[in-house]
Amino acid sequence: MGFMSADCRKRVLRPPASRENQGIVSSAPSILQQVFGYERFRGQQADIVEHVIAGGDALVLMPTGGGKSLCYQVPAIARERAGLGATIVVSPLIALMHDQVGALHEAGVPAAFLNSSLSFEEAQDVERRLMRGEITLLYAAPERVTTPRFLSQLDTLRQQGRLALFAIDEAHCVSQWGHDFRPEYRALTVLHERYPGVPRIALTATADATTRADIVERLQLQEARQFVSSFDRPNIRYRLVEKKDPSAQLLRFIEQEHEGDAGIVYCQSRKRVEETAQTLCERGVDALPYHAGLDADVRQRNQDRFLRDDGVVMVATIAFGMGIDKPDVRFVAHLDMPKNIEGYYQETGRAGRDGLPAQAWMLYGLQDVVNQRRMIDESPAGEEFKQVMRGKLDALLALAEATDCRRVRLLAYFGEASQPCGNCDNCLSPPQVWDGTDAARKLLSTVYRVQQASGISFGAGHVMDILRGKRTEKVEQFGHDKLSTFGLGAQFSEPQLRSVLRQLVATGSVAVDAESFNTLRLTEGSRAVLKGERQVLLRESLSQPAGRKRRERSGTASAVAAGLTDAAQSRFAALKAWRAEVARSHNLPAYVIFHDATLAAIAAMGPTSVDQLEGVSGIGARKLEAYGEEVLRVLASA
Known part of the structure; x- marks a missing residue:
């Protein structure tokens, strides 16, 4: 259910239910099916899409993996088809833009990005295509969107009635109270002031009440309808462990529970990132480092390998992760305590985006608390800011020291009531107090x-x-x-x-x-x-259980294919190998071509004609046309 205060509810200006609007709105289900290959919307997606297509402003809070992108991509396509023009998507990361645009191209949607990875000539070509009406969604960083040159182009589009929608992704970046504040987001108020008639949708995967209020104020979304989905990720098991010997504890965790799985390990410092990655590699784990001090080319190569290859563990500072859409991350481990619950939730949310079982595992100790407290006290910020940050740190420590259900506490922080989950460490092994x-x-x-x-x-x-x-x-x-x-x-x-x-x-x-x-x-x-x-x-302080039995490997492939027959598993393996070749040739992550769940559904069905592939979740019209015959060829030879 969407959350909206009584005061906010009174101020919401719903778009008029004109015959024209109703016609555009009714196109949403067919776009979802034909373009993206999904039969129905999930959760609040349908309400959000209907509201935005009809011209309403929206603030969307939806957990990582909840399908935020569709909430603006479907309206963008619907409004462009209705002759209302292009959608501008404000996105903070080059890697995210590249993968999102690549995925849209695979689905047959005209999309492009403008960022520093393009040459001057390439950027000019994108701008010309935008002005000619050849682009449905254009992704751009906030710094570029607010330049005089870009605003001048938006002015022209608006005058011609060809500016359909603004989508502001990672909207928590606008708030100083959030975990990922970016000052350049503050300048986005110009969109409302300069183009008051163009609808805006702001989206984030995490925001407590303080951050949410700041987003509303900073982006001038007082009249926007708020959609707050459940923050619960029931497939993630939360485990918080007292820190004793971090390297040994991490190795034990990976070797006993996640051998061969893709994962992310977060560390506080660059030095610890490199030392941890080296230690893991020495023990046979395919691990890579990532932090802001590495050469940009090295960072990009490591990120590409993590996204494109199976079973890679990325050891990183928090410089890594925003916008990472890899669905088969089976664990997120923290070797050091984050700053606050928002950051912790955002980072752990990168696990299990495919809905399969995943773990959020964190070590914490006295030195972590000391370091975080010191960073707050020694920061040049005002006392009001420091007090808020101290409160956020206290909430995270309370989560770490809690003896009751982790999930209940985590959801309560975001204002959501829940019942004990039975799937966190405290529920499974209640600690002594x-x-x-x-x-x-x-x-x-x-x-x-x-x-x-x-x-x-x-x-x-x-x-x-x-x-x-x-x-x-x-x-x-x-x-x-x-x-x-x-x-x-x-x-x-x-x-x-x-x-x-x-x-x-x-x-x-x-x-x-x-x-x-x-x-x-x-x-x-x-x-x-x-x-x-x-x-x-x-x-009570619990020591690490000794001699724990090694579990059966449960990587994404085996987890997705667990219910398949031997013949179907053989088809699934052949499809994965084919997908990897296609992804490499397109310079895209494999999941952009097809998700594992889609391949598993095809493998289970064993189709012999293209018509039989129609209706499989994740296969839209464009992908059916592009890959249908190839899929049948792979199946026939498996």
Whole structure:
């Protein structure tokens, strides 16, 4: 169901239900079937498409893999066929533009992109085709859309009545509260101000209430109808694990559960990206690095290999991922904690876009909390921004430390109520809970007494040694074995105390001074804990289960083809090999030609005529014409 506040509902200006509009709207189902090869819309797609085709503005929040592209591609085709002109799609990534345009060409839709990958002559040719009315969808970056030259061309199109629609993809980039703020998106307000009669649809896969409100304000979408789909991705299993030995934990996870699968591993730093990729390669995993410090050609080659080949693991910073449409990513792993739940949700959403089982696996530890908190505190931003960011970090830590259903907490962050899922780590193996209030008070008391006794601050390890009564050389050197808190926490394990410290750092009850070698110091927030006014409830620290049985490989091919007979599986393998050749010759990812699910459906059917291929999900009229005979030839020889 779409969400819309009462105030917003009053302001919505629905397009007039004219006979002309009704005629355009009625073309949507046939476009979906003939062009894209799908029998019916999913979820709210039909309502969104109908609203936008008829000329209404829309803000669409739909999870990754939910089919956002069709929400503007179908209206663009319908409005162009009705003589209303071209659609301009604002997109932030060159790779995404290339693949989307390639997919539209495969479906027989005139589309193009304007970006820095084109030569001056090539860009001029695209512009001439746009002005001649030969392009249905034009993809362009926000920086280009707002240039005087491009706006002048849009002015001409508008004067001629040939500017049909603006689609603003990755709309959360406009918000400073979002996880991927891009200042150039702010300039897109010019579209509403300069072309008030041209409908706009803004789309994003993630936005909490604060970010959503900012999108509405910044893009002047106060009159737009809001469509908020469920954020639930039931095929993704969420697992958040305490960090102990990151490299060993990641290797165990991949080797035991995702051998041969495509996946993404996110790391905080470029150095860790390269070290992790090398470690994985040494253990036989087909892994590639990706970060902004690599040569642009290397980044592009690595991204192309990830998109086009099976079973590649991309190890990357968050510079990688927005707009990645690869459907068969079986896992997304975080070796370091992200900044907030929005970023975490967006990144984990790149797993399992095909609807098959996938995992979101994250390691988190005290140092992650310290690093994220420090980045917020040391940023040049205003205090209001810092407070919002601290709140977002606290929400992510609460998700990590939660003892109840991960999915319930995750969806609640986006304002969606749900029931325990039975498919996250907490549901499958409920953790034990303990009251860490006493440990928190003793930790803070030790920080205070160390500072009082020595006049200087010390780090977390030293403070924990004192509390646990460990007579290390450093403890005895400074006489800290004489403190009243020495040994008072002997009953607490080091993992338990680190868990307590994570909570205290995240909530501002203790500070970590980066300039003084990550030493601990008390804050104003320490008082409530020391007085026992705030309870600290924590999950028990669980060690990694030993000797876990290696599971049967469940890569995309085997997962899709699991229900096929031996003969059908042979046909499926032959179709995949043929698809790979076609994709290479077209310089496109294989899934742009046909999804695995489409190939599996063909393999199961075993058709002997082109007519029998009609109606298979994912085969539109253009693809049937282009590939029908070839598919039959492959099947006959399989």
